Amino acid sequence: MKKGDYKLIQALNRSKILNKIRTEGPISRIDLAKKNSLSPSTVASAVQELIREGYVSEMGTGSSSGGRKPILLRFNPDNHYLFAVAITNSVMTLARMNLEAKVLKRETHKIAGLQGEAVIERLLHLMDDFIAGQETEGAERCVGISITVPGIVSSSEGIVHYNTKLRMVNVPLKRIFEERYGIQTWVENDMNSIVLAERRFGDYAYPNLIYISIGDGLGSGILIHDHLLHGMHGGAGEFGHTSVDRSGLRCECGNVGCLDSYISWLAIYSRIITAIATGRPTLIQELSGGDYNKIVPSVFKEALHRGDKLANDLNEEVAEHLGAAIVNLINMFNPQALILGGDMAHGNPELLDMIRVYIDRHAMPILKDDLLFGLASLGEEDKLIGAASILLQDLFGFSLTE
Numbered sequence: 059m060k061k062g063d064y065k066l067i068q069a070l071n072r073s074k075i076l077n078k079i080r081t082e083g084p085i086s087r088i089d090l091a092k093k094n095s096l097s098p099s100t101v102a103s104a105v106q107e108l109i110r111e112g113y114v115s116e117m118g119t120g121s122s123s124g125g126r127k128p129i130l131l132r133f134n135p136d137n138h139y140l141f142a143v144a145i146t147n148s149v150m151t152l153a154r155m156n157l158e159a160k161v162l163k164r165e166t167h168k169i170a171g172l173q174g175e176a177v178i179e180r181l182l183h184l185m186d187d188f189i190a191g192q193e194t195e196g197a198e199r200c201v202g203i204s205i206t207v208p209g210i211v212s213s214s215e216g217i218v219h220y221n222t223k224l225r226m227v228n229v230p231l232k233r234i235f236e237e238r239y240g241i242q243t244w245v246e247n248d249m250n251s252i253v254l255a256e257r258r259f260g261d262y263a264y265p266n267l268i269y270i271s272i273g274d275g276l277g278s279g280i281l282i283h284d285h286l287l288h289g290m291h292g293g294a295g296e297f298g299h300t301s302v303d304r305s306g307l308r309c310e311c312g313n314v315g316c317l318d319s320y321i322s323w324l325a326i327y328s329r330i331i332t333a334i335a336t337g338r339p340t341l342i343q344e345l346s347g348g349d350y351n352k353i354v355p356s357v358f359k360e361a362l363h364r365g366d367k368l369a370n371d372l373n374e375e376v377a378e379h380l381g382a383a384i385v386n387l388i389n390m391f392n393p394q395a396l397i398l399g400g401d402m403a404h405g406n407p408e409l410l411d412m413i414r415v416y417i418d419r420h421a422m423p424i425l426k427d428d429l430l431f432g433l434a435s436l437g438e439e440d441k442l443i444g445a446a447s448i449l450l451q452d453l454f455g456f457s458l459t460e
């Protein structure tokens with residue numbers, strides 16, 4: 059796609075028209091003009107351009123109160139594509155997706171303990187191969203690359219400021235990608251991307267929305283009036299590093315008693331190991347065959363479902379800590395919906411129920427009364443859909459308020 063094309067795409071009327079076709083199509087030119095309060099000629103020329111570029115196509119005819127029946131227009135999500143890259147602390151997933159965030163092709167690779175520059179080298183190597191694997195005549199139909207990474211990410215600069223586990227410090231990922239591939243690139247924090255994706259493609263179409271993930275670590279993405287809360291350096295939403303105990307454990311972030319140290323999977327895991335080592339009976343030992351490496355969240359949840367006392371005690375503790383922290387967020391941000399995701403949340407309805415009770419008991423009545431609290435809806439592709447959402451919203455201005 060040429061530079062000049064982006065400018066056209068970003069033109070307000072054009073994206074308004076494209077959005078209307080996408081959300082309300084099939085729709086006629088005359089209805090587009092009415093609904094957007096635009097002149098028929100403005101609509102006609104924008105539509106002509108959108109058809110020429112393949113974003114929109116004509117189909118059938120609509121009903122008419124007399125005279126010639128109007129031709130209907132529909133959004134064409136498959137004529138262009140994007141590349142989405144989801145980096146976690148353990149794997150990198152590369153995908154080709156259409157403009158409705160549908161995954162067309164994907165591959166996942168282990169990071170296998172790589173850190174710092176080695177992570178980037180590996181990523182570029184994988185990306186080279188992935189791009190080379192696409193049919194070359196379609197290169198101009200690529201609208202961009204969108205990358206999500208855990209950690210402190212400045213999306214405006216496209217820089218990964220800080221990721222402890224991968225040892226990434228001030229990596230200018232956007233510049234590296236744009237120079238290498240000549241394709242416009244977006245970089246965003248993974249949690250931020252997911253909250254936007256839940257809003258745009260998931261079950262939670264609310265402009266004031268908070269997403270919390272509980273798994274290897276704890277994170278959050280906060281959407282306020284349909285704007286992602288980034289903060290100055292992209293560090294807003296470091297939910298796992300809010301302090302819950304002033305005399306608690308020292309954390310690598312510099313704080314003490316961080317929530318992460320109490321309820322992330324790593325914290326739960328070490329509590330399980332300690333319990334086993336001190337001779338406390340638990341089904342987890344049996345389910346893992348006595349192999350500490352096989353103790354993973356799914357084993358914990360299996361023990362929980364079979365009524366294991368240790369698993370249940372730990373789950374209750376997680377609910378208490380997380381409930382308290384969530385009530386803080388509710389009282390701070392007054393969201394319409396709050397969503398829980400991550401390995402510890404999925405397949406753990408007991409945890410959700412306990413937190414729901416906690417919220418009901420402790421959040422301010424006016425803030426909790428209409429609050430929707432539920433499980434994340436996007437499944438395993440959430441980070442890829444998140445990456446796509448970031449790009450689509452920015453490039454096409456896909457409006458969230460319609």
Ligand SMILES: [Zn+2]
Binds near residue numbers: 298299309316318
């Ligand atoms: Zn911390």
